[in-house]
Each structure stands twice: as C-alpha cells, then as structure tokens.
Amino acid sequence: MEDRVLIFDTTLRDGEQSPGASLNVYEKLEIAKQLEKLNVDIIEAGFPVSSPAQFEAVKRISGEVGVVIAALARAKEIDIKTAYEAIKDASKKRIHTFSSTSDYHILGKFADERYGKNLSEKRKTILKMSYDMVQYAKTFCDDVEFSAEDAGRTDISYLAEVIEVAIEAGATTVNIPDTTGYTMPSEFGNKIAELRKRVKNIDKAIISVHCHNDLGMAVANSLAGIENGARQVECTINGIGERAGNASLEEIVMALNVRKDLYKYYTNINTKEIYNTSRMVSAFTGIIVQPNKAIVGENAFAHESGIHQDGMLKNRETYEIMVPETVGVPKTKIVLGRHSGRHGLKARLEELGYHVTEDELQKVYEAFIKLADKKKEVFDDDLRMLMGDEVFKKQEHYEIQYMHVNAGTNSIPTATVLIKNHEKEYSDSATGDGPVDALFNAIDRALGFSHTVESYQVRSVTSGREAMGEVLVRIRYKEHSFTGRGISTDIIEASAKAYLNAINQLEIFKAENENLAEEKSVSKVI
Incomplete structure (x- = not known):
C-alpha cells in the first residue's frame, strides 16, 4: 500500500450534485457497473437519507456491483442507520460520515447555543459528536470513513484533534476535504504533512483527500496530497460536482501514469475504460465535456x-x-447501420459499457432502427445518446404525442402540441419569438403552468448533415435546478423532449418532497 493510491469515485454522489444534473436509478446502476469495469476501488453510491430515490439507487448498486460501496451520512444516528440499511447487501461496504470542522462552518451550521455558547464550546461538541458517530457507525460496519468538512480552512491544531479522535473511535479512513476549493497545492500538501506529524495514531488509518475546483486547483491539490502521504483520492468522472466541480479522476490517474519518473505511485485503474466511462457519464447527466478538456475532450488528441x-x-x-x-479513445466511431441486427447492436453496446436485458434491447433496437433509417451510419456517440434518451427513462409524467411548429421569415412562429400523462391528454397552441419559444409556450399552456428556463443549449452529437442534435434545457424551481435532455435529428423535436424531460425531473422531485409547496406559476425566460 505504500505506493498504491486508492481511487474513491464520488460521481454518483458529489458528481450528481452538479447544478441541473439528475440521474435515475437505472442510470446510476449503469454508471456503477461501468465504474466497476474501470476498476475503481470504492464507489460512493449516494446519500441514502436524503431521498427515497437516493436510498433505492444505493441499495440496487450494493446488490449488483462488487467493489466497495460507500454511503454518505451526516454525523447523526438516523443518517448512519439509513446508510447501513442501503448498503447492507454489498459484499464490501463502507459508511462515510462527516462533521464540519472549520470556524466558518461551526459558527454557521452550529450557531444555536445548544451546541455551545462560544467557539471553544462548539468545537468540543463537534469533537464529541465525531467520536460518538464514528463509534456508532462501527456497530454496523468495520469499514468507516470520517471526513472533516472544510478541512482546507480548518485550523491545523483543531483539525489534528478531530482526526485523532475519529481514528480513536474506529475510523479506518480519514478524509481531508478542500470543500470550498480554497487552498493552493503547496498549502494543501503541507496540511497533509502536518497531520502526519501531529496525529499520533495516523498510522492506523488511510489518509484521503477530496478537492474541489473553485480555483482550478483540484487535481494539483490532490497530487500534492498524494506526495505528502495521502493514499486515497476522492474524485469524479469528467470532474463534475458542486459549483466548479471536483478533482477529475482521469486527470489524476493519467498524471500518475504518464509521470512515473516524478510520481512513484500507481492506481489499479483500467485506463482503457476511461473514454467509455467519460462518455457514459456525459450522456446520462447531460453535462457536455468541453472540447479542450484534458484526457477525454474531443480536442485532447x-x-x-x-x-x-x-x-x-x-x-x-x-x-x-x-x-x-x-x-x-477509438480509432473509428462508425459502427452500425440500418441492416445491423440485435446481436450486433448488443455486442457494441456491451463494448461501450452498457448492459441491457432482452426487453431493454428490444426498446433500444426499435429506437436504433428509426435513427438508422434517418442517418444511414450510426456512430458510437449516437448509441450513447440513445442509451441516455427516453428509451430508459423511468417515472415519466408527461410525454409528447404530437407537435407541429410553423415558422418563417415573414410569419409569426406558432406551435401546437399534444401531451399525454398516463390516460389524460393535454393540448394547446401558442406563438413565440421563435419556433422553440412558441413550442415551450404551447407546452406551458397545455399543462397550465410555466417554469423559469435558466439555459438552453444545442449541440451536434456527431458530424454531417444527418447528425443527431442534442438539446439541454435547465429550468428552475425555487432554489433547485433541473436539466432535461432530448435528442433527435430534428432539433425542434429534441427541444420539446428536453423541456418535457426537465419538467418530468421536477415532478419526480416534487413527488419525493411532498413538504414543498406547490408552485404552479413562475415567470419564463429564454
């Protein structure tokens, strides 16, 4: 273990917290299986207490994926117990609990006097809470990780106290997160080195680092942590995550791989699966990989x-x-055409990292044939888009049945839609500033409410005049954002799918959070 670095993938937990990103249970399970193929050491599958969907996803992954499955839990008994219930079927399981440690967090999150009347008293409360909850987690699971939230801005003396207490209580991994992406590489590396000096029982636990990218230092800080004794790195595929994101798994792994002359450390990652994993995560989350992204961007080579x-x-x-x-990265992306059969399609999907049952294969094959009739040649990225499209969307509330859009240089754009929700149908027409605006207005009128559209993005998935178009629409509800995606060779159709998909994500969220007040009318901006 002296030279090996464990890869703790948190794409399904911290990565899913990217603004607008939302994954259903099926999509999370597919990504988890691909992460297993990538050979990550630990998969943080989610935050089970946060919602029934999170709990179900972690439970499904625990039962079907063979690597260590971690579940996040605050330092609260209900969180820890719920986390265990979600991962108890895993062959290898870990409870990951955390407490705030920086003065910023303590004075903000624990401002109530029941935690102490001053900072000194509140710090003592955090120490006791950390010890008690790690010890409680150990009653369920031998493998317990403790994180000192906002460690990057935590006083080193107090941080050392907290880490020592957590290890004493039984933590087998102690995580030092740069939660706000505040630190610089030399500063962060020194913090890890200081902890190794100050924490007397540090040899009884693995040191982990979890760095955010607010100042663009996440990967550099992670490598600095490794140089100074960290042997676990928490990261995400494509670097997705809160705000500016997390440390990018592919960049850390390839930095260690390429610069073996400088770094005498290694991971067990199967690097040949990096590209497939990156594309799968992008297709399912709807978060586009920037062309100049290191390792996996279109322009990288x-x-x-x-x-x-x-x-x-x-x-x-x-x-x-x-x-x-x-x-x-494949040498050629053209793989199938209209005369390809089910077996050929299934074989190629498996090469790309997707696992489908016979029923699911039939659904995706029908979508594939429709696409092949339009395109003649179907690319790998087309298949990835199909797998992330409505073929496997679950719990859809609204589905487009019919749409007609009329637009021209000397006419007012108009749109008519027919939308189905189970056995009920909604239809209406509307005008707009352009064909997409008219379409969204028609959908709003048919459903009887509207939403703030925060962003609307269009991109070509593959090249040529017959290219698949992908549309991403992000809408806002209170403090939450929901991203919908739609694909089609017709960009107007893709726009309708994306807008309805975003609305469906919102409806699922509302169903899981019944305590939120219903809001039927919000101003719409395009």
Missing part, C-alpha cells in the same frame, strides 16, 4: 497546426505525451 501535424507525422512523441488508445 487533435492536431491542427501545420507544425504540429508535421512533427506528429515524423514522430508521434513530438507533440503527444500519451497515445489515445491508452485511455480507450
């Missing part, structure tokens, strides 16, 4: 400059420090 192209032709190593095949 592209060379346009004449000087660069000439150098590449003479010697590949002139401008490439790793070959695309190392991370699983």
Whole structure:
C-alpha cells in the first residue's frame, strides 16, 4: 500500500450534485457497473437519507456491483442507520460520515447555543459528536470513513484533534476535504504533512483527500496530497460536482501514469475504460465535456497546426505525451447501420459499457432502427445518446404525442402540441419569438403552468448533415435546478423532449418532497 493510491469515485454522489444534473436509478446502476469495469476501488453510491430515490439507487448498486460501496451520512444516528440499511447487501461496504470542522462552518451550521455558547464550546461538541458517530457507525460496519468538512480552512491544531479522535473511535479512513476549493497545492500538501506529524495514531488509518475546483486547483491539490502521504483520492468522472466541480479522476490517474519518473505511485485503474466511462457519464447527466478538456475532450488528441501535424507525422512523441488508445479513445466511431441486427447492436453496446436485458434491447433496437433509417451510419456517440434518451427513462409524467411548429421569415412562429400523462391528454397552441419559444409556450399552456428556463443549449452529437442534435434545457424551481435532455435529428423535436424531460425531473422531485409547496406559476425566460 505504500505506493498504491486508492481511487474513491464520488460521481454518483458529489458528481450528481452538479447544478441541473439528475440521474435515475437505472442510470446510476449503469454508471456503477461501468465504474466497476474501470476498476475503481470504492464507489460512493449516494446519500441514502436524503431521498427515497437516493436510498433505492444505493441499495440496487450494493446488490449488483462488487467493489466497495460507500454511503454518505451526516454525523447523526438516523443518517448512519439509513446508510447501513442501503448498503447492507454489498459484499464490501463502507459508511462515510462527516462533521464540519472549520470556524466558518461551526459558527454557521452550529450557531444555536445548544451546541455551545462560544467557539471553544462548539468545537468540543463537534469533537464529541465525531467520536460518538464514528463509534456508532462501527456497530454496523468495520469499514468507516470520517471526513472533516472544510478541512482546507480548518485550523491545523483543531483539525489534528478531530482526526485523532475519529481514528480513536474506529475510523479506518480519514478524509481531508478542500470543500470550498480554497487552498493552493503547496498549502494543501503541507496540511497533509502536518497531520502526519501531529496525529499520533495516523498510522492506523488511510489518509484521503477530496478537492474541489473553485480555483482550478483540484487535481494539483490532490497530487500534492498524494506526495505528502495521502493514499486515497476522492474524485469524479469528467470532474463534475458542486459549483466548479471536483478533482477529475482521469486527470489524476493519467498524471500518475504518464509521470512515473516524478510520481512513484500507481492506481489499479483500467485506463482503457476511461473514454467509455467519460462518455457514459456525459450522456446520462447531460453535462457536455468541453472540447479542450484534458484526457477525454474531443480536442485532447487533435492536431491542427501545420507544425504540429508535421512533427506528429515524423514522430508521434513530438507533440503527444500519451497515445489515445491508452485511455480507450477509438480509432473509428462508425459502427452500425440500418441492416445491423440485435446481436450486433448488443455486442457494441456491451463494448461501450452498457448492459441491457432482452426487453431493454428490444426498446433500444426499435429506437436504433428509426435513427438508422434517418442517418444511414450510426456512430458510437449516437448509441450513447440513445442509451441516455427516453428509451430508459423511468417515472415519466408527461410525454409528447404530437407537435407541429410553423415558422418563417415573414410569419409569426406558432406551435401546437399534444401531451399525454398516463390516460389524460393535454393540448394547446401558442406563438413565440421563435419556433422553440412558441413550442415551450404551447407546452406551458397545455399543462397550465410555466417554469423559469435558466439555459438552453444545442449541440451536434456527431458530424454531417444527418447528425443527431442534442438539446439541454435547465429550468428552475425555487432554489433547485433541473436539466432535461432530448435528442433527435430534428432539433425542434429534441427541444420539446428536453423541456418535457426537465419538467418530468421536477415532478419526480416534487413527488419525493411532498413538504414543498406547490408552485404552479413562475415567470419564463429564454
């Protein structure tokens, strides 16, 4: 273990907290299976106490995926017990509990005088709470991780006290998160080194780091943590997560892989599955990977400059420090056509990391044939979009049955829609500033309410005139955002699917949070 770094993937927990990201149980399970194929060491499957859907997803993953499954829990008995109930079927399980430790968090979250009248008293309360809850978690599970929330801004002396107490109570992993992405690499590395000096029982636990990217330092801070003794890194696929995101799994892994001359550490990650995993997460979450993203961006291995192209032709190593095949980037993306059969489709889906039953295969095959009739050639990214589209969406409240849009340079755009909700149908027409605005207005009128549209994005999934178009629509409800995605060779149809998908995400959220007041009318902005 001295040279091995454990990869703790939190895509399904912290990653899903990305603004607008929302995954259903099926999608989480598919990603978890792909993460197992990627060979991560620990999967943080979710925060079970937060909602019934979170609990169900963690429970399903625990029963079907063989790596260590972790569930997040606040330092509260109800959270810890619920976390255990969700992961109890896992062959290898971990309870991950946390307490706030920085003065900012203590004075904010624990302002009530029942936690103490001053900072000193409140700190003592946190110490006792941390000890008691780690000890309580140990009654359910031998593998317990403790996190000191906002450790990056926590006084080192107090942080050392908390970590020592957590290990004394039985924590086998202690996590030092840079929760707000505040620290610099040298500063964060020194903090890990200081903890190794100050915490007398530190040798009884693995040190973990969990870095956020608010200042763009998440990966650099994670590597600094490893250099100074951390042997577990918490990260996400594509670096998704709260605010500016988390440390990117693929960047950390490949930094250690490529710079073996500098870093004498290794992971057990199957790097050839990085690209497939990245694309699956992007397809399911609707979060687009920026073209210039390191390792997995479309331009990561592209060379346009004449000087660069000439150098590449003479010697590949002139401008490439790793070959695309190392991370699983395929040489060709064209795979299937209209004459391809079910077996060929299933085989290719499995190569891309998807697992389908015969019933599910039939559904995706029907969608595939419709697409192949329009496109002739179907690319890997088309298949990924199909797998993330409505074919496997569960609990849909509203579904588009019919739409007609009329627009031209000298006419007012109009749209008519027919929407189905179980056995009930809704229809209406509306005008708008453009065809998409008219379409959204028609949907709003048919359903009898509207929502604030925070963003509307369109992109081409593949190249050519027959390319699949993907639309992402983010709507807002109170302090929550919901992202819907739709795909089609018709961008107007994709827009309707995306808007309804976002509304469906909201309806699922409302059903799971009945205490929230119903809000039927909110201003709409495009």
